Structures are given as C-alpha cells and as structure tokens.
Amino acid sequence: MTTLRIFDQSQPETAHTVTENPAEISKLLAHHGVRFEQWPTRDLPADAAPEDILQAYDDEVATLKAECGFMTADVVSLNPDNPQKDAFRQKFLDEHIHSEDEVRFFVRGQGLFYLHFGNEVFAVLCQKNDLISVPDGTRHWFDMGPEPEFTCIRLFTNPEGWVADFTGEDIAGRLPRYEALAGGAE
Numbered sequence: 001m002t003t004l005r006i007f008d009q010s011q012p013e014t015a016h017t018v019t020e021n022p023a024e025i026s027k028l029l030a031h032h033g034v035r036f037e038q039w040p041t042r043d044l045p046a047d048a049a050p051e052d053i054l055q056a057y058d059d060e061v062a063t064l065k066a067e068c069g070f071m072t073a074d075v076v077s078l079n080p081d082n083p084q085k086d087a088f089r090q091k092f093l094d095e096h097i098h099s100e101d102e103v104r105f106f107v108r109g110q111g112l113f114y115l116h117f118g119n120e121v122f123a124v125l126c127q128k129n130d131l132i133s134v135p136d137g138t139r140h141w142f143d144m145g146p147e148p149e150f151t152c153i154r155l156f157t158n159p160e161g162w163v164a165d166f167t168g169e170d171i172a173g174r175l176p177r178y179e180a181l182a183g184g185a186e
C-alpha cells in the first residue's frame, strides 16, 4: 500500500503518524507544498516503450505541464537485474535539494521518498499510479531499495538543471531505510 510515515527527527526510529489513506496523504503533503495524487490505471504491456507510456498518460502529463510550467517529460525504468543498481541506489540516498521540482509518476513498481520539513521527516512510499511533485529547494532523499523495480514518468522545467546539491546532513542515515519501511512491491 502507498504509505506516509511522519517521523520527528529527534525520535527517528519510530513514526508518530502512519497513514495509507490517499486523501489524507495528499492533504498532509499539500500542507508543505507537495503535490500528491493518484492517476487512473492505463492498460500497458510490461515491455511498453517510453513513447507508449507517455502517450497513455498524455492527458495527465499535459495538465501538469500546463498547471506547473513543466516543459518536458521522459520515462525512467530500473529492474533488479541492472548491474549498476547499487550505484543508482546510492546516488540520491543522502539528503539533498534541487533547483528543479522533482516530479515522479509511478507507472510500475515503487520507491521511497523522504521529505524533510523543520523537525519532521515525511517518508512516502510511492507505488503504481502515484504522482508526487517535490518543490525545488525541499530537503529530501530517495531510496529505491536493494532490488529496485520501477518505471516512472519524470517532468522537468529544465532537465539540465536537475542535479543534486547535497546538504551534508547525516539525517538520512538515522532514519529507517527502504528495507524497514517498504517491504515487497505489490
């Protein structure tokens, strides 16, 4: 299930709030300027090409582009047989910010976003049909787990500007990782 857990950073071992209610997740995240919504399932073959995936979600992608000023969209996919999976996991595993929004729609699989607001960390397990849009400048990290399996649509205002600026904080290492929070993909 898509799940939001909220941690106080002074007690990082246990979440003080846990919800699997999409409307509640959306509301709690919207309070911090994060967009969360669920898009309807589209019939797509498991080996659908990126252009077919973008075509299937053309209405939703066009709406987001128009509302938020995104210029481009692409598709990223990762599977457990990828020989670089450990390096890919490590890449965004520490707290960082971007000068671009981080927008992901999960066509398949799952991933765990951690968003740091004040003294709290919101851990959002995103799964198939979930859209999350993290505003620029938000302190966050992403854990895809040891056996990453997902396909995501990404939206950008400027893909070249989408680089990680690491905060140097060690908070990511103090919270439970994917293995403790995500379980198996559904």
Ligand SMILES: [Fe+2]
Binding pocket: 092, 096, 097, 098, 102, 140, 141, 142, 164
């Ligand atoms: Fe990021």
